[in-house]
Amino acid sequence: MMKRALLSVSDKTGLIELATQLNQLGIELLSTGGTATALVRAGIPVTNVSDVTGFPECLDGRVKTLHPKIHGGILAIRDNPEHMATIAGLGIEPIDLVIINLYPFKQTVMKPGATPEECIENIDIGGPSMLRAAAKNHHDVTVLVDPVDYAQVLGEIEATGNTTLATRFGLARKVFEHTAAYDALIAQYFQSAGDKALPGLLTLTYERVSSLRYGENPHQSASFYREALPKAGSLTEAEQLGGKELSYNNIADTDAAIALLKEFAEPTVVAIKHANPCGVGSADSLLAAWTKAYEADKVSIFGGIVALNRTVTADVADQMKEIFLEVIVAPDFAPDALEILQKKKNLRLLKLPAVADPIAAGEQMIKQVYGGILVQDQDTQVLTETGFTVVTEAQPSAADQDDLLFAMKVVKHVKSNAIVLVKNLQTVGIGPGQPNRITSAGIAIANAGEKAKGSILGSDAFFPFADTVQAAAAAGIAAIIQPGGSMRDQESIDACNQAKIPMAFTGMRHFRH
Numbered sequence: 001m002m003k004r005a006l007l008s009v010s011d012k013t014g015l016i017e018l019a020t021q022l023n024q025l026g027i028e029l030l031s032t033g034g035t036a037t038a039l040v041r042a043g044i045p046v047t048n049v050s051d052v053t054g055f056p057e058c059l060d061g062r063v064k065t066l067h068p069k070i071h072g073g074i075l076a077i078r079d080n081p082e083h084m085a086t087i088a089g090l091g092i093e094p095i096d097l098v099i100i101n102l103y104p105f106k107q108t109v110m111k112p113g114a115t116p117e118e119c120i121e122n123i124d125i126g127g128p129s130m131l132r133a134a135a136k137n138h139h140d141v142t143v144l145v146d147p148v149d150y151a152q153v154l155g156e157i158e159a160t161g162n163t164t165l166a167t168r169f170g171l172a173r174k175v176f177e178h179t180a181a182y183d184a185l186i187a188q189y190f191q192s193a194g195d196k197a198l199p200g201l202l203t204l205t206y207e208r209v210s211s212l213r214y215g216e217n218p219h220q221s222a223s224f225y226r227e228a229l230p231k232a233g234s235l236t237e238a239e240q241l242g243g244k245e246l247s248y249n250n251i252a253d254t255d256a257a258i259a260l261l262k263e264f265a266e267p268t269v270v271a272i273k274h275a276n277p278c279g280v281g282s283a284d285s286l287l288a289a290w291t292k293a294y295e296a297d298k299v300s301i302f303g304g305i306v307a308l309n310r311t312v313t314a315d316v317a318d319q320m321k322e323i324f325l326e327v328i329v330a331p332d333f334a335p336d337a338l339e340i341l342q343k344k345k346n347l348r349l350l351k352l353p354a355v356a357d358p359i360a361a362g363e364q365m366i367k368q369v370y371g372g373i374l375v376q377d378q379d380t381q382v383l384t385e386t387g388f389t390v391v392t393e394a395q396p397s398a399a400d401q402d403d404l405l406f407a408m409k410v411v412k413h414v415k416s417n418a419i420v421l422v423k424n425l426q427t428v429g430i431g432p433g434q435p436n437r438i439t440s441a442g443i444a445i446a447n448a449g450e451k452a453k454g455s456i457l458g459s460d461a462f463f464p465f466a467d468t469v470q471a472a473a474a475a476g477i478a479a480i481i482q483p484g485g486s487m488r489d490q491e492s493i494d495a496c497n498q499a500k501i502p503m504a505f506t507g508m509r510h511f512r513h
Contacts, residue, residue, distance in 0.1 A: 407458025
């Protein structure tokens with residue numbers, strides 16, 4: 001039977017109701033600091049921890065529960081005669097229920113203008129120690145870290161005077177998940193404030209956004225998680241305004257669309273299918289950009305994901321409603337545009353105000369491999385007008401400059417080997433993910449058809465042979481841009497000179513595996 005409970009919470013949700021019922025059940029309440037003050041104000045009898053320990057709170061509250069009379073009461077194994085004799089001899093009474101949640105470190109770190117001193121002061125010490133002690137001794141002690149569990153525990157205590165072992169085990173597991181995440185967040189804070197080097201021990205913590213119906217395929221279970229410190233321009237922060245719940249593949253493809261959209265400042269529309277761009281267009285207006293993205297590949301966009309970097313207006317919505325799309329994500333939707341699109345009940349509409357905010361330099365990305373992960377910097381390098389060198393006799397025209405840069409923005413987000421054909425800030429042909437570059441080039445040229453003539457060809461990596469140049473010349477391509485760096489670069493340069501095609505080297509590879 002439960003006799004004593006220790007309460008010390010920063011989040012006081014449900015505290016008074018819980019303490020009132022525990023008191024009515026005849027359970028003695030121990031408490032500290034602000035929690036004790038709240039209970040006293042509510043007229044609930046409470047014993048201060050300092051009266052139990054015989055030692056006052058000190059160091060601005062940093063030391064209050066770190067005492068044998070507290071931890072001994074939590075950790076003593078009840079069916080171990082030696083343990084019980086020891087605590088009896090030391091005047092320690094068992095604590096059967098521990099209710100604690102931790103200093104708001106996350107909320108403090110996220111607060112604008114929070115100082116390092118504030119953040120450090122909100123690292124809880126005694127709380128995690130008591131939680132871990134109670135969770136370790138869950139065979140005898142019930143531990144609560146989340147107000148959502150108060151009702152279940154109260155119900156069991158009211159019914160039988162105690163909780164079940166299965167309940168205690170589940171609550172202990174929750175505690176260790178909670179304290180591990182808490183410490184991981186603190187570790188990340190210290191890493192971010194340090195020299196930015198990747199640590200020898202990488203600690204990560206994520207919070208579940210939703211449980212998904214299934215993963216890539218119906219036989220795979222899946223959930224969607226976000227970083228503990230949310231990023232405003234990430235998909236996890238989108239507000240869904242219509243349609244079915246997002247699927248695993250919707251999330252993966254929408255993330256790819258957002259990543260590409262972040263490359264552009266001018267009105268731009270990105271269409272993604274199976275993680276690869278199928279149409280990208282930039283223009284002076286969003287409607288014109290939509291038209292370019294749609295006409296780039298009217299077949300592949302069917303069932304695709306569309307990302308836009310301006311508010312969706314009714315004229316754009318009128319065009320998009322005519323085809324089947326899975327997801328539309330934009331900074332906002334005009335009311336009349338939203339009314340048009342919400343009539344398509346299965347179309348997922350996502351409002352993400354910071355959708356086009358660039359990814360900050362130094363941000364890292366994670367890729368899982370079996371038994372481990374790979375961590376690298378995000379590919380945030382941006383090509384500028386002075387960032388490439390023309391290596392051929394022929395020079396690209398002034399009119400081609402924007403398309404050269406556009407091609408390299410898009411090719412960064414196409415699976416390697418990647419070839420992109422661009423004309424007038426519109427993709428006209430995309431060749432993704434082939435084992436060799438000439439096959440990717442062939443796919444891009446075939447998809448472009450007559451539009452290949454006069455287009456710009458962008459490649460994510462160098463040409464190992466001159467065959468891609470020869471294919472470009474046969475298709476009437478106007479200029480080529482690629483990283484360069486092959487031992488056979490001169491063969492490609494010679495082929496360009498022979499065909500009178502300008503070619504520029506960027507010196508920057510953009511593999512995407």
